[in-house]
Amino acid sequence: MNSVDLVIYNIGEAVYFKEPIRKVNDENTKMFKDFGIAINNGEIFDIGSSDYILTKYNSKNKINADKRLLTSGFVDMHTHAIFAGSREDELYKKLSGISYSQILKEGGGIYKTVSITKNASEETLKSNLEKILKKSISLGTVAIEIKSGYGLDLENELKLLRVINSFKEYNIISTLLAHVIPKEFDGDEYVDYFINKIIPEVKRQNLAKYVDVFCDENAFNLEQTRRIFKAALKYGFKLRMHADQIKYIGCSDLVKEFPLSSIDHLESTPQEKVKALSETGSALGLLPASVISMLDNKKPAIDSMRNKAIIALGTDYSPNNPMISMQTVFDLAIYYLNFKPIEALAYSTINSAYSLGLNHLGNIDIGKEADLIIWDVENLNQLGYYWGYDRINTLIYKGKIIKSQEN
Ligand SMILES: [Zn+2]
Structure with missing residues (x-):
């Protein structure tokens, strides 16, 4: 098993954009279900199914996302x-x-x-x-x-x-x-x-x-x-x-x-x-x-x-x-x-x-800076539906947990 700084597993839904978006379609936008992420040195190191990530990576810091939505930070x-x-x-x-x-x-x-x-x-x-x-x-x-x-x-x-x-x-x-x-x-x-x-x-x-x-x-x-x-x-x-x-x-x-x-x-x-x-x-x-x-x-x-x-x-x-x-x-x-x-x-x-020419930010992909939000909702449509208050469950900035509702 490889050791990494942080593992997030049991993510309910996440969104990947292939490129800057003019019109959302199946080619440029993908929804991941039930997956995990390995983070190392402040970057997204690997992405895969929850089982794959848990089998391949070990870490002192593990987050069970509990089927919640994960997105890039804004x-x-x-x-x-x-x-x-x-x-x-x-x-x-x-x-x-x-x-x-x-x-x-x-x-x-x-x-x-x-x-x-x-x-x-x-x-x-x-x-x-x-x-x-x-x-x-x-x-x-x-x-x-x-x-x-x-x-x-x-x-x-x-x-x-x-x-x-x-x-x-x-x-x-x-x-x-x-x-x-x-x-x-x-x-x-x-x-x-x-x-x-x-x-x-x-x-x-x-x-x-x-x-x-x-x-x-x-x-x-x-x-x-x-x-x-x-x-x-x-x-x-x-x-x-x-x-x-x-x-x-x-x-x-x-x-x-x-x-x-x-x-x-x-x-x-x-x-x-x-x-x-x-x-x-x-x-x-x-x-x-x-x-x-x-x-x-x-x-x-x-x-x-x-x-x-x-x-x-x-x-x-x-x-x-x-x-x-x-x-x-x-x-x-x-x-x-x-x-x-x-x-x-x-x-x-x-x-x-x-x-802003920040190509290493704003997306969930291997090699991008690990700036991620686990939301207190299960999917993106729910994130849009509930509004007007802070829905962040866990905030990861440059690979480190800087805010967590459990703490
Ligand atoms: Zn202005």
Whole structure:
């Protein structure tokens, strides 16, 4: 018998995806029943029937899954999790019918968070982020993308990116975000500054994998976004984009000019444009909690991307939408966006991982990182059916049990 770090047996059901999913079918998606997994050195070492795994592998750590469902952990593909302060006052404004654009024009929204964040020390930011990360992981997120963007100037953007990069023990992908134009700058001047000062220095210090631009009304216009993307590509960054959230001004059309790893939001993208986007290799990032937090009932054109696009899911955690649970995003993908549980699972695991270039995550396969959830339900349809509370029975992160209901 071979000795391994951990054996899980008696798993009732689990889902394997062959590749990032556009349309679920028998070729790309398989359901395993009554099987087991051997885990060693933080990776999935072997998969087979429960009997096969128990006969072949020995371990000091064995989990009887008791016929429960097992899935990959979630990948949160879009967050703004590094900032200081909070904005609960704006919830009341939004509930009184004041739009987010209006709040932004009055110096609230992002601008308010920027001024608090600029004054915050690196230690404060680090302790804020650590709390958020711990919550996110305990609710099933095993990898997370985090954007800068509340610093705006070179010194403060570097400060945020340094803090993001300081959590070496977690799976974190760091993104430099061109978020808004600071009040003291003319738009094109700030783009010059971003291109000439911020992008080269972030590259020199190797602090981000992606550059993202908030392309929208009252943010960066099409030409400004184009200039930032050109500079980012020149320095070897990969690209993501906030597109068509507030108003369609043509931002998502930039996919024809640039290799975008993900195009996120799309709440205001016209249907025919969504159809064209769906045929590209870019992931379309949907953020249902963010839509709900805007209180404006604007949903993306789901029917034009269903079964065609590589859809990915994220929380869009931010001071405007302080909701860090990918379990809730999975629930909203079903009950709010009306995807099937199998689709919501693919979008929040393998597809989200694809959008971040994390090929070793988001799937149950030999050689992948062992980030697994044993759920307190027997099958995937039950996981979708029950909602609104934490259904994790056991959480395994990098091959180690970090949460267990029995403990
Ligand atoms: Zn965002």
